[in-house]
Amino acid sequence: xxxxxxxxxxxxxxxxxxxxxxxxxxxxxxxxxxxxxxxxxxxxxxxxxxxxxxxxxxxxxxxxxxxxxxxxxxxxxxxxxxxxxxxxxxxxxxxxxxxxxxxxxxxxxxxxxxxxxxxxxxxxxxxxxxxxxxxxxxxxxxxxxxxxxxxxxxxxxxxxxxxxxxxxxxxxxxxxxxxxxxxxxxxxxxxxxxxxxxxxxxxxxxxxxxxxxxxxxxxxxxxxxxxxxxxxxxxxxxxxxxxxxxxxxxxxxxxxxxxxxxxxxxxxxxxxxxxxxxxxxxxxxxxxxxxxxxxxxxxxxxxxxxxxxxxxxxxxxxxxxxxxxxxxxxxxx
Amino acid sequence: xxxxxxxxxxxxxxxxxxxxxxxxxxxxxxxxxxxxxxxxxxxxxxxxxxxxxxxxxxxxxxxxxxxxxxxxxxxxxxxxxxxxxxxxxxxxxxxxxxxxxxxxxxxxxxxxxxxxxxxxxxxxxxxxxxxxxxxxxxxxxxxxxxxxxxxxxxxxxxxxxxxxxxxxxxxxxxxxxxxxxxxxxxxxxxxxxxxxxxxxxxxxxxxxxxxxxxxxxxxxxxxxxxxxxxxxxxxxxxxxxxxxxxxxxxxxxxxxxxxxxxxxxx
Numbered sequence: 001x002x003x004x005x006x007x008x009x010x011x012x013x014x015x016x017x018x019x020x021x022x023x024x025x026x027x028x029x030x031x032x033x034x035x036x037x038x039x040x041x042x043x044x045x046x047x048x049x050x051x052x053x054x055x056x057x058x059x060x061x062x063x064x065x066x067x068x069x070x071x072x073x074x075x076x077x078x079x080x081x082x083x084x085x086x087x088x089x090x091x092x093x094x095x096x097x098x099x100x101x102x103x104x105x106x107x108x109x110x111x112x113x114x115x116x117x118x119x120x121x122x123x124x125x126x127x128x129x130x131x132x133x134x135x136x137x138x139x140x141x142x143x144x145x146x147x148x149x150x151x152x153x154x155x156x157x158x159x160x161x162x163x164x165x166x167x168x169x170x171x172x173x174x175x176x177x178x179x180x181x182x183x184x185x186x187x188x189x190x191x192x193x194x195x196x197x198x199x200x201x202x203x204x205x206x207x208x209x210x211x212x213x214x215x216x217x218x219x220x221x222x223x224x225x226x227x228x229x230x231x232x233x234x235x236x237x238x239x240x241x242x243x244x245x246x247x248x249x250x251x252x253x254x255x256x257x258x259x260x261x262x263x264x265x266x267x268x269x270x271x272x273x274x275x276x277x278x279x280x281x282x283x284x285x286x287x288x289x290x291x292x293x294x295x296x297x298x299x300x301x302x303x304x305x306x307x308x309x310x311x312x313x314x315x316x317x318x319x320x321x322x323x324x325x326x327x328x329x330x331x332x333x
Numbered sequence: 334x335x336x337x338x339x340x341x342x343x344x345x346x347x348x349x350x351x352x353x354x355x356x357x358x359x360x361x362x363x364x365x366x367x368x369x370x371x372x373x374x375x376x377x378x379x380x381x382x383x384x385x386x387x388x389x390x391x392x393x394x395x396x397x398x399x400x401x402x403x404x405x406x407x408x409x410x411x412x413x414x415x416x417x418x419x420x421x422x423x424x425x426x427x428x429x430x431x432x433x434x435x436x437x438x439x440x441x442x443x444x445x446x447x448x449x450x451x452x453x454x455x456x457x458x459x460x461x462x463x464x465x466x467x468x469x470x471x472x473x474x475x476x477x478x479x480x481x482x483x484x485x486x487x488x489x490x491x492x493x494x495x496x497x498x499x500x501x502x503x504x505x506x507x508x509x510x511x512x513x514x515x516x517x518x519x520x521x522x523x524x525x526x527x528x529x530x531x532x533x534x535x536x537x538x539x540x541x542x543x544x545x546x547x548x549x550x551x552x553x554x555x556x557x558x559x560x561x562x563x564x565x566x567x568x569x570x571x572x573x574x575x576x577x578x579x580x581x582x583x584x585x586x587x588x589x590x591x592x593x594x595x596x597x598x599x
Contacts, residue, residue, distance in 0.1 A: 105480070106468065108465075109464065109467075121463065141461050145353040146353070146362055147566055149562075149563045194507070198498075199502050248517075250521075255517075293593070308575065317582035318589075
C-alpha cells in the first residue's frame with residue numbers, strides 16, 4: 001500500500017466560499033499530514049469554483065485537485081462519485097476526509113464501495129495510531145450511547161467528520177501550493193438522477209446552527225400548543241426553538257428543527273432543555289453547548305447528567321415563572 | 334410495483350440510556366433480558382414508505398433481513414404491517430459483519446430474489462449508526478440511489494423523491510429501478526392491526542444460507558469486514574448538575590432566572 005502517500009480533504013463550497021466545515025477539515029488534515037510527514041491535498045469540485053483553490057491553500061493545503069465543470073453545478077451521487085474516483089485514483093491518498101453533511105454522508109459510502117475500500121461516517125475524532133500509523137476513527141454508535149474507534153483495512157481510509165469538532169488553521173495568504181486540474185469528462189446520460197427543485201427550509205428568525213441561545217422541547221411538551229411557551233422564551237432571549245426527534249415525528253414542530261444525531265448538531269452558549277428526557281441520540285447533538293439547563297419532572301432523567309443547571313418539576317409551572325422573571329431582569333438591565 | 338425493504342433487528346433504542354452496557358467479550362452493547370429487540374426505527378420508516386406506495390398504486394413488498402438470533406415476532410412485524418413475504422439471511426456466517434459484508438450479502442440475496450422496481454433501506458441503523466448499507470447496496474447492484482428521503486411519489490416508471498439536505502430539501506427524480514434510503518421525517522410508521530397479526534403467520538418466510546446466494550462464508554459476516562472495531566466505550570457523563578429549588582416550582586423557575594444572571598450566563 002506504499003503507493004498511497006498523502007492526505008486528501010474533500011472541500012465543499014457554501015455560497016461563494018469554502019464551507020466553514022471544509023476549513024475545519026483542512027485544519028484537521030494538515031495536522032494528520034504533519035504527523036505522518038505527508039502532503040495535504042484538497043479536492044475541489046463544482047462549477048466556477050477555481051477561484052477557491054487558493055483559499056484551500058491558505059487554510060493548509062499543499063495541492064488542490066480542481067474539477068470544474070458545468071455538469072457539476074449541483075451535487076448528485078453519480079457525477080460526484082465519478083469525479084472523486086478520478087481524483088483519488090490520481091492522487092492516491094492514504095486518507096480521505098469529508099464533512100458529515102448531506103453531501104458527505106451520500107458520497108463517502110458510495111465512493112468507498114466503488115473504490116473497494118471502507119468508510120467510517122460521522123467521526124468526532126481522527127488521530128494516527130503511533131504504532132500501525134493507521135487512522136483511528138472515533139464515532140458515536142448506538143445513538144450516542146457509546147463511542148467506537150475503528151480502523152480501515154485498506155486505502156484510502158475514508159472518514160466523514162461532523163461540524164464543530166475540529167479546529168481550523170489561521171489563514172495564511174502567503175502559503176504557496178500547486179493546483180492540479182482534473183477533467184470531469186462526464187457523460188450526462190450516466191447521471192441517473194435529476195434535481196427538479198431545491199426548497200430552502202423556511203425558518204423564521206435565527207438559524208439553529210447560528211443561535212447563541214436555544215430553547216428545545218421534548219415529548220413531555222405534549223402538543224404543538226406547548227411550543228408557544230418555548231417560542232416566547234426564545235424570542236425574549238433572541239434565540240431559536242429546537243426539538244427532539246419524538247416532538248418532530250409527532251408533527252408538533254417542523255422536522256427542520258430536530259436536534260440530535262440525525263438532526264442538527266448545535267453548539268449554542270445556552271441550551272434550555274424543556275421536558276426532554278435526554279435520549280443519547282439527542283444529547284449527541286447538544287454536547288457542544290457551553291451551558292445546558294434542564295427542566296424535567298423526572299429526577300432520574302438522563303438529561304440531568306448532561307445539564308449544568310436543573311429544576312425537577314412540571315415545566316408548565318416552572319417555565320412561565322422563569323420567563324416572567326427573566327423579562328423583569330432583562331428590563332432592568 | 335415490486336419493492337424490497339431491508340430491515341435490521343436491533344437493541345431497542347428507546348431503552349433508558351443507563352441500561353445500555355458493553356459486553357466485554359463480544360464488544361457489542363447489550364440490554365437487560367427484559368427489554369426485547371425491535372426493528373431499527375429508520376427501517377420501519379423505509380417499510381412505511383413502501384407500504385404507502387402499495388396502498389396507492391398496488392404492488393408487492395418483500396422484506397429482507399440479515400442476522401442471527403432473529404426473533405420471529407420481531408422480524409415478522411412487517412408482515413403484520415402489510416408486507417407480503419419475508420426473506421431471512423439467517424446463518425452464523427452472517428454474524429459480526431460491517432457495512433461492506435452486510436451490503437454484499439444483501440446484494441446477492443436480491444439477485445436471488447430477482448426482479449424489483451424499488452429497494453428501500455433505513456438511512457442508518459439504530460445500533461452501529463454506520464449509514465452505509467443503502468448506498469453500498471446501490472453501488473453493488475449498479476443502481477441509482479437517493480439517500481435520506483422524507484417523501485416518495487411514484488409516477489409510472491419514475492420516483493419523485495424529497496431528499497433532506499443541510500439547508501432544506503430537494504426534489505429529485507429518478508427512473509426505476511432505484512434504491513432509496515428513508516429518514517424519520519417521512520412520518521411515523523403505521524401500527525400493526527389485529528387482522529395483520531392474524532395473517533402474518535400465513536405469509537411466506539424464506540430462509541437463505543450462504544450457499545443459497547452463492548457466497549463463501551469467508552466473504553460475509555465478520556470474515557468479510559473491511560473495518561475493524563478497535564475499541565468501544567461509553568462516554569462518562571459528568572453529572573454535576575446544580576439543582577435549583579424554591580418554595581414552589583414557580584419560585585424555583587424565578588430562582589433559576591436569577592441564578593443564570595448571577596452566573597453571567599444571561
